[in-house]
Amino acid sequence: MNDFLIPQHVNSFHRANPVAKLLCMILLFMLTLFTHRLDFVFYQMACFLLLLLLFSGHRFWKISLIILPFLLVFIASSSTMILFGKGDTVWWKWGLIQISQESFYRGIHIGFKSVTFAMEGLLFVLTTPSVALFYALMQKAKLPPKYAYSFMASIRLLPMVWEELLIRRNALRIRGVRSLRGGMKWLGILKLYMVPLLAQGIRRAHRVAVAMETKAFDGQGERSYYYPSEYSKSDIWVILLLSAAVAAALLMSILLPPFGITDVRYR
Amino acid sequence: MGEVQLQKGSKGLKLSDLLVTVLISVVLGVVYHFWSSVYSLLSPLFFQADELVYGMWFIASTLVFLLIRKPGVALIAEVAAAHVEVLFGSGWGIQLLIYSLFQGLAAELVFAAFRYRKFSAPVAGLAGFAAAVGSLLPDIFYGYVADYEPWMFIAKYSMRAVSSVVIAGFLAYSLAKAVEKTGVTSLLRPVESKDMAALDD
Known part of the structure; x- marks a missing residue:
């Protein structure tokens, strides 16, 4: 990693x-x-x-x-x-x-x-x-693959989330959004960051999930694993x-x- | 029509639900990363002032449930957010996972009590409050909080309860509303009979 x-x-x-x-x-x-x-x-x-x-x-x-x-x-x-x-x-x-x-x-x-x-x-x-x-949880603890693969995929998506956060920060800076101080203004700032991050995250996760579903990463029952866990x-x-x-x-x-x-x- | 019926029938979580749940929790994990600095900034204000923003640690379960609206996601979201923290090698090690289990389960129970049909701010607030109660249980064994002076115990947990209702309840609700406006949630929500009726028009 x-x-x-x-x-x-x-x-x-x-x-x-x-x-x-x-x-x-x-x-x-x-x-x-x-x-x-x-x-x-x-x-x-x-x-x-x-x-x-x-x-x-x-x-x-x-x-x-x-x-x-x-x-x-x-x-x-x-x-x-x-x-x-x-x-x-x-x-x-x-x-x-x-x-x-x-x-x-x-x-x-x-x-x-x-x-x-x-x-x-x-x-x-x-x-x-x-x-x-x-992989061990899937093979030895009978964790359904859809859980394991969604955790693994999310970890891979984390750098993209981080990059989006930086892009958002630069975008706000260029548009002249000053860091607001005092009162309830931090709430506004929180929303300025969270809403695009969340929306973009949901879109991306959904796209990746559809691709993974077509490749049967959510499959039930027996399957083979690239890394055997013994x-x-x-x-x-x-x-x-x-x-x-x-x-x-x-x-x-x-x-x-x-x-x-x-x-x-x-x- | 047969395919539509099939979709309506399957109640379990699909991989897309799970991936979205976990990824939102990861995003929140990034937020938590910054939140911990707010948390420590508040501490010098007066003792235990950090409890005033404690509700943020519960927002994963309520926010994800308000967005995805399916059974089980509140619990998974809370555990996933904790898992991210553990993965980063945070000083608060495995106990986070135990806390997240209790907190997520408590929030999940509130949503289940409303049969997963209510998505209002008060219900989210109640779920946040439940999560705060959930966090009290491991506290008793781990932090012996029952051995605080009684006034301290009451002050600490009433601040935590208020912040949970406000942050995990009302803030999560307003965030969910704002995200809904972007239209992305239509990707996730189960098809309702209202939508079916719209097709027939």
Whole structure:
């Protein structure tokens, strides 16, 4: 899709079947979502960071560049809870703001959770080309081809949408439409951009869809695929590695708990 | 006439419906890209002010439904828009997909409750409100929002509800009306008996 996202080297994570990987990721997501133990989430984050650095197949600086914004995610998701969460052991109070021990730990717990989700998602996205994902979903998860092909076609159409946006911007500029400020004028601007983009998008999508229908991309039942999607030994490796990461996180959280908080929820 | 009957009979989504749904969501994905800067501009105004524009994240489901008017598109649109975000490697990873499932499903249920026959602004507003409620469910497990101070909880979610009704409801409706004027929606909508009658005249 993009040169930037072509991995430097390929390993079991890249060779594994996307459906198997997706299932693992959903299970991991559930695990993280229902973890209320601060130490466990912290080590989950650490373990997935390690997996990401070791197995994504990308250079270190690239990964660092991508995960830098996760800091913002951490702050955005934790701040409200830290400042406005329930808690009894008050550390600091100023007007409506009240930082308590409980709310602070709960806040950073949410932050760690968000970053863990982001790492899990990134591990999947960086090791799976989206075409491979949709071919695997069609062959292994019985996703009807019309869904898979419409997603794949839309991804291909995305650059055209982007180009149209730039053309529209230049057209408006040449016609002397100034960026309007204040009041409800942004609504007008929004419409100036959205209506032609949407109309043109609908026209183009419809045209492409008619062509695809005549070539039976919406076919029912058995069909052959250009890219066969198979399970392999790599799937077992990935499952083992991910399980090992979770086991390591659990073990570390029992042996070396940095916070010693077992449940961040308010009683 | 036989062919026309056949078209009327098939209720499922065709590839063209799906492709249009997903592509509109992709366009909205581009809009979201800019919207997140509006979102972060508002944040310093006062705490949680960003909730005032939260409804934009629900606009995919209502807008696409108002344009295509077929069952199922509201859910697919919301998931497709989230999928675009995930694909871009946004920091908000896989949780977006879970949120989109809940939000899209909630909006879809509202449209289904009106048997997919009502396309008015209030119904779209109600669907936007439902999507906001849908987003509350994962929030409880993920963000422990029930453990906010009660006033904060109420302030946050009432702002979100208002913005959902206004943006995902009324703004989506006015956008859909404006797009309708261009005439492209006639490509997509199911043939109605009114149109059939027009042929006989």
